[in-house]
Amino acid sequence: MSAGGEPASGEAATVAGDAATPAGDGPPPGKVRRPQAPRAVVAALVATVLLVLAGALLYDVIAVRAGYPTRRWRARAADELATRHLDYLWTLVGAGAAVLLGGMLLWLALAPGLGRWLPLRPHGDTGAAIDRAGIGHLLADRAAGLQGIDRLRIRISRRRVRVTLIGSADPVSVQRQLRDELARVTLARPLRLDVRAAPGAGPGPGAAG
Structure with missing residues (x-):
């Protein structure tokens, strides 16, 4: 997937990189039931x-x-x-x-269920959810403005976001930027973000290998 293109939610990310870190530093979420089909x-x-x-x-x-x-x-x-x-x-x-x-x-x-929907933090008695593809679009748009990214692959599961970089960008710096963007999505259960460089992509200095 290109940095500004469609996120490939089913595409595997097989690379090495820095350790996964949780997205967002907000208060711990309460128990929110997932949407049931x-x-x-x-x-x-x-x-x-x-x-x-x-x-x-x-x-x-x-x-x-x-x-x-x-x-x-x-x-x-x-x-x-x-x-x-x-x-x-x-x-x-x-x-x-x-x-x-x-x-x-x-x-x-x-038949497709509601597994692709992730619940947001409730506001009063109002509950909402966001599609995984929507989160992928937000991250892709944020990455499109960063230097050194030739291509980007995003895979979003129920608990983790795996991003594979192809280019010379530093995965640590990209992870910091994408983590800030992911923190703007008030998920009931924050996703863990893992940004890694693809093998042979030629990451820049300071990239975790």
């Missing part, structure tokens, strides 16, 4: 139902092994599964419902 509620409900069904089945199997008679519902279900034909109406309905449920769960698993 609606699919989290659906996943919790489905997991609860499956857990209850699996627990009931396991309990009945253990009871039979211990010498107790099989529960009526399990014996009836086994009998229905053994005697009903595949073209039976309720068999087709159950199969269709299972396919729909599986498709919904697959969609929930592949």
Whole structure:
């Protein structure tokens, strides 16, 4: 990514440099809940139902092994599964419902969630969040005004910002500038900033190697 271009949030930064330092010197943030996607509620409900069904089945199997008679519902279900034909109406309905449920769960698993959003410090009863890409744009704009940076790669996770420099700029000086910019974003949980020079990039004097 160029210094003023789009941040590559999924691009790995594999370099050596100075130690990571926390961004910002403000007061320690309180506990702020991360944004939850609606699919989290659906996943919790489905997991609860499956857990209850699996627990009931396991309990009945253990009871039979211990010498107790099989529960009526399990014996009836086994009998229905053994005697009903595949073209039976309720068999087709159950199969269709299972396919729909599986498709919904697959969609929930592949649909993008809210992991890219980072919560900000609340102001009163008002809460807000910022996209990781927005933070990457702020850092890229700040780095665009610095000398000695040919290219810049930024990767932002939930807890850390990794910046890879390609050019002659001193990573320590760049980290100081970007840390000030990152501190302006009032995140509920400040990110750790790690600025490093890419191998063979020819960092200037004083750069950590």
